[in-house]
Amino acid sequence: MTDRDFEHLYERAGAALRAPASGEDAARERMVQRIRAEAASSTTRRGIALLPWWAAVAAAAVAFAVGLGTGRATRPATVSATRGASGAADLAQRPVEFVFVAPTARNVSLVGDFNGWDAKATPMRRTDGRTTWSVAVPLPAGRHVYAFVVDGDAWVADPQAPLAPEQWYGQRNSVVIVASLGDRRL
Amino acid sequence: MTDEALVARAVEGDVDAYATLAERYYGSCARIARRMLRNDADAEDVVQETFLRALRAIKRFDRGRVFRVWLFTILVNQCRTAATSRKRRQLRFTDDETALDRATDERPTGVVEETSAVAAAVDRLDPLLREAFLLKYVEGLEYGEMATITGAGVSALKMRVKRACDALRPMLETIYHD
8 A cells, every 4th residue: 555545544633633622712812812912012112112222332253164055064154143232221122243154155044033933034144245144133132042044944053152952853043142231241 | 804914914013913813823823832742731822922923023024925834933933942941841741731621621522532542643753743744734734835834845844744644654543443
């Protein structure tokens, strides 16, 4: 027998798992309530965020190897994360500049929990016309997990930054901590 | 109203439109999260966090993308993160909660039994295989969409689905032949 002969089994299993779970309607309603509360809260925060909020400062630089086309580490590349700083309101976001040196990359993008891990959301640009890619992203204070996507398919952690402890089935990502604007330890 | 129309309104700040999208996709997200985390309470937390993150990012949504695929990308990553952090916490209450769910489940007995048996079989799969099987056979996604969601290549995903099916086959034959 071929795999196709068993296809009906898998389809039937899939249909069984599509059956609504007990209590799902109540959970859905709780979800909608949280969305409305979040939206109301966000509206309030936007009013505060009109305050002046940042001036950039530089931070780290790193060396790393990435083999473009194969996704394997074979050649030095450089990554840096630059944290913004300011003495303004603590509720505002601050710019974080991500820099990645990848000489043979055709394109590089930044993915993270701040952009829904969307490889199309935050493309990086060549800043020196050749090897260095960068992008600045406004981030709120706190912990953010991120990675770089090279040529659309090679997911690369920032070797200069701390690795996130969570490992997604073998995939490691990096962490950047954005200090609150009132924190002088930047 | 189509997803595209609702997304267009949500991008402009229409909370009702976004809430409609959330209601529309809550079920899909919840069943993926339940099977990936094997715990209803954790799954509800992850689904809520997924929709809140999507809400915060909706203004940057690329309208050339498919909303469901974009949403599932966030969900899958949230599930992966939650699975890892839960492992660190070493919670071990799944059996009790499952028993409680069964005790209060008002669905017909046959439906509950079939769903529970299939869920138990799927739960035994390696997480990557389980994830691929759920996206393919439960959500009916194309391999290209699955690649976008998981970050894996199409050929790797086909192999994961095949391995999942091979592992499930004897268990499903037992379930459906009994």
